[in-house]
Amino acid sequence: MRRTIAILAVVLVVVVAVVVFHVRRPGPADDVRIPEAPSRILIVGIDGLDWSRVNRLADEGRMPNVARMRSEGASGILHSIRPFVSPTIWTCIATGKTEEKHGISGFLVNTPNPADASPTTDNMPQAKGIATSNMRKVKAVWQILSAAERSVGVIGWLVTYPADVVSGYLISSHVTLALSAKREARAPNQTDDWLSEGIYPKSLWSEVADNVYHEEDVGDSIIESFIATSMDRARQEEKVRTSSLAKFYAADMTSLTLARHFFETRPADFNAVYFRGSDITSHFFWRFMEPESWKKELSAEAIETFSPVVERYYALADSLLGEVIELVDDDTYVVLLSDHGFAGHRGYRGFEGDVAVGIEMHREDGIIFVRGPGIKPGGSVAGASVLDVTPTVLALAGLPVARDMDGRPLTEIMSSTFLERHPVVHIESYEVGDAPGGDLTPIESPVDDEIKEMLRSLGYID
Ligand SMILES: [Zn+2]
Numbered sequence: 001m002r003r004t005i006a007i008l009a010v011v012l013v014v015v016v017a018v019v020v021f022h023v024r025r026p027g028p029a030d031d032v033r034i035p036e037a038p039s040r041i042l043i044v045g046i047d048g049l050d051w052s053r054v055n056r057l058a059d060e061g062r063m064p065n066v067a068r069m070r071s072e073g074a075s076g077i078l079h080s081i082r083p084f085v086s087p088t089i090w091t092c093i094a095t096g097k098t099e100e101k102h103g104i105s106g107f108l109v110n111t112p113n114p115a116d117a118s119p120t121t122d123n124m125p126q127a128k129g130i131a132t133s134n135m136r137k138v139k140a141v142w143q144i145l146s147a148a149e150r151s152v153g154v155i156g157w158l159v160t161y162p163a164d165v166v167s168g169y170l171i172s173s174h175v176t177l178a179l180s181a182k183r184e185a186r187a188p189n190q191t192d193d194w195l196s197e198g199i200y201p202k203s204l205w206s207e208v209a210d211n212v213y214h215e216e217d218v219g220d221s222i223i224e225s226f227i228a229t230s231m232d233r234a235r236q237e238e239k240v241r242t243s244s245l246a247k248f249y250a251a252d253m254t255s256l257t258l259a260r261h262f263f264e265t266r267p268a269d270f271n272a273v274y275f276r277g278s279d280i281t282s283h284f285f286w287r288f289m290e291p292e293s294w295k296k297e298l299s300a301e302a303i304e305t306f307s308p309v310v311e312r313y314y315a316l317a318d319s320l321l322g323e324v325i326e327l328v329d330d331d332t333y334v335v336l337l338s339d340h341g342f343a344g345h346r347g348y349r350g351f352e353g354d355v356a357v358g359i360e361m362h363r364e365d366g367i368i369f370v371r372g373p374g375i376k377p378g379g380s381v382a383g384a385s386v387l388d389v390t391p392t393v394l395a396l397a398g399l400p401v402a403r404d405m406d407g408r409p410l411t412e413i414m415s416s417t418f419l420e421r422h423p424v425v426h427i428e429s430y431e432v433g434d435a436p437g438g439d440l441t442p443i444e445s446p447v448d449d450e451i452k453e454m455l456r457s458l459g460y461i462d
Helices: 002-023 051-059 064-072 086-095 141-147 173-181 202-209 220-224 231-237 239-265 277-289 300-306 309-326 386-396 416-421 447-458
Strands: 041-046 074-079 108-111 127-130 152-155 168-171 270-275 333-337 365-371 380-385
Touching: 041 309, 041 386, 051 064, 051 309, 051 365, 064 309, 064 333, 064 365, 074 386, 086 141, 086 386, 127 447, 141 152, 141 168, 141 270, 141 386, 152 239, 168 202, 168 239, 173 202, 173 239, 173 447, 202 239, 220 231, 220 239, 231 239, 231 300, 239 270, 239 277, 239 309, 239 447, 270 309, 277 300, 277 309, 277 447, 333 386, 365 380, 365 386, 380 386
Parallel strands: 041 270, 041 333, 074 380, 152 168, 152 270
Antiparallel strands: 074 365, 108 127, 333 365
16 A cells, blocks of 8 residues: 555655656746746726826715725826827737827728738828737737746737737727627638637637626616616617617626636636726716817706716726726735826816817826736836836736837835845847737727727727
């Protein structure tokens, strides 16, 4: 018996040694000393949350989870980059690089004239496509972490269709938007497998489809929780606005439902989840909250009905944050971000004239909150940029920061003990090995029309 156990023990040691040997393939960062990963990281990305409003609502007790992050960790303005277009900025956040380097110039991108492979000229007619991940010219943080053998889980991040190959899983924003709009999530087949291209690995399809919150399930009582009168009256006044509220509420609830399922069943070293509704509701409803700054006439009924929507959606965003934090360990680093701030009209920055629509309503002051082991409690961050997020995540993960990134790790929020134990290490670049696409042509999908319709209703395009 004892001999059998001894033999089994030897076999076990050999098996473990073989597995470890094979799993530890050399990554691109293996030429530098990598400190032990101190902990896990969670990024909660919430589009368009404005710094001053978030702070005020936290002071008033209406964003309690944000208030807790503010006292437990470091916080400050996350400076955005002009022209404040969300797909571009979320890609800056995910790469630590400027638009010139990452190549995602907006929601809509010019596609080269197929008759002429040479660079397009101004007088050549160009089709406008929806930017897709194959056009990104540099690695996203989840690809860098995957190459360093960290597990990742990404849900709903902008410009992640088709899904990147990662060590873990990735569910693109095309998928969360399209599935929440469908009543029956169909399994992909030969003619409809575009959706599964947004999920890596594709084998997760049925689990994704089982965790969707459908737009049809957003009942009147949910919409009424955001407005000040009955749903009947709201529908009469502003049909498009109320249906958009329902659509993006459903998409956000789908991201939450997916996070609940995947963060629990597949815990990863790096998790990221993105919520869109706060930006959309700000575009549609901010004017009713600050009607005096809106230069067009608004009816008294509409102002009364819709004035609470934006702040109530901010409160919802806070509860989404609280729910997602509950899904990870207490010692996980939590990074809360928005890509830009928001203002009712251009007057905010001293412009005069027309009522602002589309991206003119965005302003520079987004938010960043970071908490976790070794982050100074109650600290403030000054001068942080959207380009600093990936370098900071890499530093927290104990991985080198690349010199070809345009941002810097926010070391001022880390304690001296943390920095002694995990000094920031640099390498030249992560852009080695398999280079990401950098294609000039986006990959079309049936969700494109829906996105274009959304851009039209927000005033981004005619
Ligand atoms: Zn926006």
